[in-house]
Amino acid sequence: LGMVDTGFAVDEADSSRLAAxxxxxxxxxxxxxxxxxxxxxxxxxxxxGGLIGTAGDYHRFTSFLxxxxxxDGVRLLSPRTVAYLSTNHLPGGADLQQVGWSASSExxxxxxxxxxxxxxxxxxxxxxxxxxxxxxSWGGAASTGFWVDPMESVSVVFMTQLIPSSSYxxxxxxxxxxxxxxxx
Numbered sequence: 001l002g003m004v005d006t007g008f009a010v011d012e013a014d015s016s017r018l019a020a021x022x023x024x025x026x027x028x029x030x031x032x033x034x035x036x037x038x039x040x041x042x043x044x045x046x047x048x049g050g051l052i053g054t055a056g057d058y059h060r061f062t063s064f065l066x067x068x069x070x071x072d073g074v075r076l077l078s079p080r081t082v083a084y085l086s087t088n089h090l091p092g093g094a095d096l097q098q099v100g101w102s103a104s105s106e107x108x109x110x111x112x113x114x115x116x117x118x119x120x121x122x123x124x125x126x127x128x129x130x131x132x133x134x135x136x137s138w139g140g141a142a143s144t145g146f147w148v149d150p151m152e153s154v155s156v157v158f159m160t161q162l163i164p165s166s167s168y169x170x171x172x173x174x175x176x177x178x179x180x181x182x183x184x
Contacts, residue, residue, distance in 0.1 A: 066150065066155040069081060087115055115136060119136065142162060143168070
């Protein structure tokens with residue numbers, strides 16, 4: 001995919017490129033957290049956490065998903081595979097709230113299923129925010145997030161630096177702004 005700035009570790013030479021992270025602090029607004037110099041201390045790489053990358057790389061990834069597994073004329077996944085990973089795999093078609101998973105972010109888990117490494121929107125009304133059935137998405141610890149909406153041909157990458165992601169409802173507000181701006 002050409003995501004040359006994405007990985008589970010940051011080389012010392014690139015450590016100055018890491019963004020500062022902030023956390024809410026009572027009485028003073030936000031507090032800057034110590035900047036990680038490297039992520040090499042992990043014993044294993046986790047596809048669900050700890051990935052570090054740039055907005056440009058993240059955009060390539062979402063464009064690849066929006067393209068049904070193809071980017072820049074190169075196909076890496078078949079459309080069938082992308083459709084499969086974008087399908088809810090929870091037992092009985094349940095949503096995340098029904099299986100007892102409460103979101104660790106400001107978003108609700110009602111109406112949200114789970115595919116292969118991505119959340120899958122099953123019921124936009126249950127999410128209580130403008131969106132499309134079949135959207136896939138995921139969020140990061142620093143309030144980052146992405147969503148891909150094949151119905152509207154939209155992919156969105158949102159990079160921010162606020163930990164924890166439950167600090168502010170920024171992702172749902174961004175979604176509302178994006179969908180309100182769409183014109184058919």
